[in-house]
Amino acid sequence: MTGLLDEHPHLGVECVLRELHIASSTYYRWRRAEREPCARKRQDAVLAERIRQIHTDSGGIYGSPRVHAVLRREGVHVGRKRVERLMREAGLTGISPRRTGKGFTRRDPKAMLAPDLVQRDFTAPAPNRLWVTDLTMIPTGEGPLWLSAIRDAFSRRVVAWETSARADADLVLTTLEYALASREVEPGKLIHHADHGCQYTSIKLTTRLMRAGIEASMGSVGGQG
Incomplete structure (x- = not known):
């Protein structure tokens, strides 16, 4: 549907929604979600930046367990698996x-x-x-x-x-x-x-x-x- 409206804006959103029996609130919520990252993604972006800083401050030696420990000391409640994933996505590794x-x-x-x-x-x-x-x-x-x-x-x-x-x-x-x-x-x-x-x-x-x-x-x- 979104593709149809994007290609043929002259059809009118409300008209198409009525024909398809879709509530306008559902449609606009859907479009807003496409434009704005979900809360989880925004949190991941902020957390990934802090993880990168901790890794840098350690001289590049901290792996996910030690980064996770620093975050916990700072009062950041985050799972170790999530830290591992964000470090992997950012290409950050530790040194034993x-x-x-x-x-x-x-x-x-x-x-x-x-x-x-x-x-x-x-x-x-x-x-x-x-x-x-x-x-x-x-x-x-x-x-x-x-x-x-x-x-x-x-x-x-x-x-x-x-x-x-x-x-x-x-x-x-x-x-x-x-x-x-x-x-x-x-x-x-x-x-x-x-x-x-x-x-x-x-x-x-x-x-x-x-x-x-x-x-x-x-x-x-x-x-x-």
Whole structure:
């Protein structure tokens, strides 16, 4: 019927409704439902936005159980299956943390990676020749806390570190700035080695390394002691 009226508006709605014995209130309620999303869909849209924010704030590691727990703490009464569905529809997935103290990051498939100049040889002939950096997630009662640290391969000592609720490029860049402020780095002599995480392939970090005359290296960061 709606198709008929849309194609032939000259027929007149009321006339067609009378001929088909359809109440006008039924017809207009039907058309209104076509134009306006139902309450459930509107609620899903609002809920999906909050879920996305919680997932982002977690550094992209929270799956549906932990997102659901956060929502419950906030007083949002929602079923876990509904959270799972909304996360699936939004393409959001969690990461199961490895043992505490072990860092992990996500790789950007579109990023261009620096070569692995270290090849798992985490030794250096002198200070400020090889810095190895990584991110570590520390679980807390208020959510994950991310620790970014840079270690000098020669002394095995931490050059600089910083923490944040977000595992983003700003965190690793701030750590690098602290390291550069604490050490006298000779351009062209230092290698900055990290894993393939998107934080380390960001334009912000790679540009800063180039400006400081530091050569970027990417590969495994395990086993450096």
